[in-house]
Amino acid sequence: MANKYAAEIWERFDRRFARDSEGMSNTEWVCEHTTLRGRPFSIKDYEFQRAILDDMHPSMSVKKCSQIGLTEIQIRKALSFVKRNRGVNAIFTLPEEKLFKKISQTRIDPIIKRDRVFQLEDDEGAVRSMSIKQFGQSFLYVTGCTEGDATSTSSDAIFSDEVDLSPQDMLVLFNSRLQNSRYKINQGFSTPSFPGFGIDTSFQTSDQHEYLVKCTSCGHHNAPRFTRDFVHIPGLPDHVELLTDIDATMIDDIDPIGSYLRCEKCHAALDLGDPSLREWVPRFPSRSTRGYMCTPFVTDRLPPAYIIDQLIKYKSRQYVRGFHNTVLGETYTDGTLQLSEEAIRACFTTEMTLPDIGSDRPLGLGIDMGQVCHLVIGDVTTKAILSFEPIAVDKLEERVKYLLENYNIVCGGIDRHPYTPTANAIRDMSDGRIMPIEYAAKGPTFTTATEPEQPDELSHVRANRTNLLDEVSMRVRNRMTSFSGYGPWKEVIVEHLRGMWRDEKPETPAVWQKLHGRDHFFHAVGYFFASTKIMEIEKTLLGGETRSVVETSVATFGASQDILGTSKASSRRTPTLGFFR
Numbered sequence: 179m180a181n182k183y184a185a186e187i188w189e190r191f192d193r194r195f196a197r198d199s200e201g202m203s204n205t206e207w208v209c210e211h212t213t214l215r216g217r218p219f220s221i222k223d224y225e226f227q228r229a230i231l232d233d234m235h236p237s238m239s240v241k242k243c244s245q246i247g248l249t250e251i252q253i254r255k256a257l258s259f260v261k262r263n264r265g266v267n268a269i270f271t272l273p274e275e276k277l278f279k280k281i282s283q284t285r286i287d288p289i290i291k292r293d294r295v296f297q298l299e300d301d302e303g304a305v306r307s308m309s310i311k312q313f314g315q316s317f318l319y320v321t322g323c324t325e326g327d328a329t330s331t332s333s334d335a336i337f338s339d340e341v342d343l344s345p346q347d348m349l350v351l352f353n354s355r356l357q358n359s360r361y362k363i364n365q366g367f368s369t370p371s372f373p374g375f376g377i378d379t380s381f382q383t384s385d386q387h388e389y390l391v392k393c394t395s396c397g398h399h400n401a402p403r404f405t406r407d408f409v410h411i412p413g414l415p416d417h418v419e420l421l422t423d424i425d426a427t428m429i430d431d432i433d434p435i436g437s438y439l440r441c442e443k444c445h446a447a448l449d450l451g452d453p454s455l456r457e458w459v460p461r462f463p464s465r466s467t468r469g470y471m472c473t474p475f476v477t478d479r480l481p482p483a484y485i486i487d488q489l490i491k492y493k494s495r496q497y498v499r500g501f502h503n504t505v506l507g508e509t510y511t512d513g514t515l516q517l518s519e520e521a522i523r524a525c526f527t528t529e530m531t532l533p534d535i536g537s538d539r540p541l542g543l544g545i546d547m548g549q550v551c552h553l554v555i556g557d558v559t560t561k562a563i564l565s566f567e568p569i570a571v572d573k574l575e576e577r578v579k580y581l582l583e584n585y586n587i588v589c590g591g592i593d594r595h596p597y598t599p600t601a602n603a604i605r606d607m608s609d610g611r612i613m614p615i616e617y618a619a620k621g622p623t624f625t626t627a628t629e630p631e632q633p634d635e636l637s638h639v640r641a642n643r644t645n646l647l648d649e650v651s652m653r654v655r656n657r658m659t660s661f662s663g664y665g666p667w668k669e670v671i672v673e674h675l676r677g678m679w680r681d682e683k684p685e686t687p688a689v690w691q692k693l694h695g696r697d698h699f700f701h702a703v704g705y706f707f708a709s710t711k712i713m714e715i716e717k718t719l720l721g722g723e724t725r726s727v728v729e730t731s732v733a734t735f736g737a738s739q740d741i742l743g744t745s746k747a748s749s750r751r752t753p754t755l756g757f758f759r
Contacts (some may be wrong), residue, residue: 186421190384203232207262208254211295219254224452226389226476227251229480230286234259235468236657239341239380242472249339252367256337259363260316261295266361268335269319269327271352274341278322281339282308286320287667292521323348334361341368346692367493371499372516372679373509384469385460389476391439391457395446399459400477401684402439402448402507408480410445411437420496426490437482439475447634451478473507495684516679517654523670525654525661532564532663535584542713543581543590543612544706545604547597552674552698555581555663558588558713563706565663566671566699569599578604578612590704593614594638602637613712614638615705617646619685624712639712646704647678647690653707666701674699 205221207229212219221227224247230240231251242248256270257454258376266599272278290311292295304312311318321327323344328351337345337353347563356362402408404421411421412433418424439448449455458470470571475482485505492501501508532555533539540558545551551574555565569577581587590612592601601614617624620642625640653659655677664671677697682688 182196190268196597203228204255204258205231206235207258210255212257212289212293214250222476223451223479225456226458226472228343229387230470230472231468233468237380237384237466238366239384240382240470241366241370241377241507242367242470242473243474243480244369246333246472246474246477246505247282248367250285252337252339252365253281253289256335257286257289257311258295260311260318261313261333263316263334264628265315266334266395267317267319268333268337268363269321269331269352270357271327271336271338271344271349272584273323273340273345275322275324277321277340281306282320283505286311295533298364298453319527319659323352325351328352328355328517331355334364334731335363337584338364338366338483339368341366341380342378343368344369344376346376347695358650369504369507370509371503372691372693373511373683375509375679375691378509380467381469383465383539384467384585385462385465387458387460387468387470389470389472390457390459391444391448391450392446392457392473393441393448396444398441398442398443398449399457400442403473404482406441406481408448409437409443410440410473410483411486414447421486422489422501424486424491425528425555429490432486434483434486435484437541439482449478471507474505484560488676497682498683499682500684511679512678514651514655515682517674517675519676520654522675525659526668527660529664533585538586540588541585542706542709543578543587544702544704544709545574545590545591545592545595545612546698546701547577547595547601547696552702553577554699554702555585556703556710558710559705561658561710562660562662563703566661566665566667566702566718568667568698571600573604574600575607579607582608582611587611591639591709591712593701593705605638610636613709615708616640619643619689624708624715630683639708640707644680644690646708647700647713648680649707650675650700651680651703659703673698675703699734 195205202266207253209219209221214220223233227247230248231254240248241574253270256268258539260266260268296313300314301312305317306312309320311320319327319331319333325348328348333352333355336356338349339350353364363676366380370376370378372378374386388401390401392399397695400408406419406421409421414424414428414432415598418428432606435742439450440446441448457718482664483663488500488505492498492505499510499515525559533541541564543556544554544555544556550568551571553567553569553574554563556563566606587608588611592604592612594614594616596600598614603611605614616638621642623641623645626636627640628635629637644663661671675695677695678690678700679693680688681691
């Protein structure tokens with residue numbers, strides 16, 4: 179007969195303590211103390227997760243495909259850290275507030291509420307909100323990537339999910355919260371997006387672990403990829419060199435179900451599901467930062483037939499990049515997503531220079547603002563860029579004044595932010611020829627704007643950021659511009675023009691993303707092209723006459739112009755763009 183008093187003692191003991199020891203790995207702890215869908219958590223069929231879950235390296239990057247359970251692993255790793263260590267803080271970041279709330283409510287809270295290890299005696303009365311999870315004297319902060327969260331909480335560990343979808347400057351701020359910690363753990367997980375961006379940047383400088391599989395026939399260790407070297411697809415024609423070239427027209431001729439992974443050396447079938455044949459091996463073992471590359475072949479649960487099916491589906495949505503990023507866990511780019519170095523260098527020439535002082539050749543300016551401003555001078559007729567120069571912001575007005583006095587500057591665009599007073603001063607100095615331009619995330623390509631205190635006077639132009647930067651990309655790719663007068667800045671110009679990539683997703687507007695923040699000449703050239711376009715629009719609207727343009731919208735950039743909402747009600751000269759005074 180069971181002793182009820184002994185049972186009560188054991189129950190009280192269990193409520194106060196959870197089995198743990200210094201030698202117990204994270205995987206052992208998580209599998210013993212947490213559950214998933216009512217059953218003990220397990221890494222069965224996903225043995226590759228063990229090394230990642232156990233690894234508490236202070237600087238770690240995991241570049242991954244989707245559907246392999248690593249978000250779940252990262253959540254449990256963060257919970258394990260704050261539960262097993264007394265008096266520590268950890269921050270779990272997500273790209274934005276909507277996703278943060280979803281993950282907190284549907285993934286993290288159920289674990290805490292369901293598993294007894296998080297309901298022990300020292301957890302009674304603990305704070306358990308959507309954003310703060312307390313365990314004894316330790317805290318887990320779950321947050322979106324906002325500046326307030328990144329500057330208000332000190333931490334011992336940062337676990338960042340979906341790094342590539344997160345604001346990169348905010349991730350840097352979060353990392354600064356580790357300065358006073360003895361742990362200083364910073365680990366990021368993400369499906370990649372673009373070469374040299376986000377998770378790919380940190381992974382490329384890491385020791386780059388890959389999950390190899392040993393061939394039982396020849397003993398060769400393979401790092402499988404979705405290529406013909408590793409994937410055998412019955413019926414696939416020999417002329418199809420890249421498996422990513424498979425499309426819906428080939429489905430009736432090939433046998434996806436009969437496809438399999440094979441050894442790149444002897445072509446024998448590989449057994450991805452036998453853990454004894456699998457091993458994490460670093461490509462660069464001497465490097466000080468840790469990295470893991472998780473392709474769909476780290477498990478046998480995502481066979482080639484699944485990958486082929488996903489390829490066809492992504493192609494039907496015209497979203498090939500999404501297939502590479504999420505299904506294969508690889509970066510992707512093409513000539514339209516990032517300017518190639520070849521295309522940029524093809525634009526350089528030494529034939530054109532600034533005209534002689536006093537020349538009537540029409541020129542325009544493009545100015546990107548900052549402590550160091552970046553100024554370009556272009557030929558309005560040919561759209562060639564004749565000069566590139568960085569200049570300190572406190573010297574900018576003097577430089578522009580010199581150009582206005584000595585050259586025929588007929589138009590210009592200047593970044594309205596962050597030095598709005600300087601931009602306004604240059605607008606007034608140029609009698610409205612050089613207009614402040616403010617980026618807009620969406621809407622018409624151009625909309626003129628006024629200040630509330632001066633409703634009759636044009637203060638600046640709003641420009642659709644994507645359309646404006648598309649113009650730069652299009653002109654460079656198609657050799658519709660040329661670059662001269664670059665002096666010692668040639669390599670800087672190449673870097674700046676390659677410093678952005680065009681993020682395209684189905685059913686959402688495309689947006690140009692920063693790679694590293696060094697993209698100033700890209701924007702300066704864009705402001706120059708924009709100013710020439712605005713000048714053409716005003717000329718079309720006003721027919722050369724001086725009138726007020728209160729609001730102008732252009733449906734497309736560099737194509738047919740659909741002018742909406744124009745007004746010629748006022749006879750005041752001040753509100754006009756000023757190009758034809």
